[in-house]
Amino acid sequence: MSTQFAEETLEKSVSFAPVCRSEELEAGWGEALLLDGAQLALFRTESNSFYAASHHCPTTGAKVMARGILGGTMVDGQSVATVACPLHKEVYRLDTGSCLNADSPALQMHELVEVAGQLWLEKTK
Numbered sequence: 001m002s003t004q005f006a007e008e009t010l011e012k013s014v015s016f017a018p019v020c021r022s023e024e025l026e027a028g029w030g031e032a033l034l035l036d037g038a039q040l041a042l043f044r045t046e047s048n049s050f051y052a053a054s055h056h057c058p059t060t061g062a063k064v065m066a067r068g069i070l071g072g073t074m075v076d077g078q079s080v081a082t083v084a085c086p087l088h089k090e091v092y093r094l095d096t097g098s099c100l101n102a103d104s105p106a107l108q109m110h111e112l113v114e115v116a117g118q119l120w121l122e123k124t125k
């Protein structure tokens with residue numbers, strides 16, 4: 001699939017919205033986003049992978065996840081990007097949202113696609 005075809009397909013898609021250019025996100029940091037009334041968190045890891053999650057911590061519902069602490073760990077021999085909630089430090093996988101250090105519900109993740117430097121986020125509604 002060519003980049004142009006992918007971009008045209010996403011523009012016509014009702015389920016994806018363009019949110020920002022990938023270079024607008026700082027590596028190793030998160031940003032909050034409001035999309036169709038939903039509070040979301042966008043993350044760019046130090047290795048330039050991009051993730052989108054709910055801004056709500058699944059443990060308490062606090063709207064803090066965009067200020068989470070990015071990191072990584074090994075799970076079953078694989079390197080996994082993580083975000084730690086800034087309040088009580090529950091650690092969530094950024095690929096699945098599952099919690100690694102507590103019996104907490106998973107962080108809700110959303111599909112985020114990068115095409116030619118543009119980030120497209122799956123709409124929540």
Ligand code: FES
Nearest residue numbers: 057085087088090
């Ligand atoms: S508020 Fe997120 S782990 Fe407690």
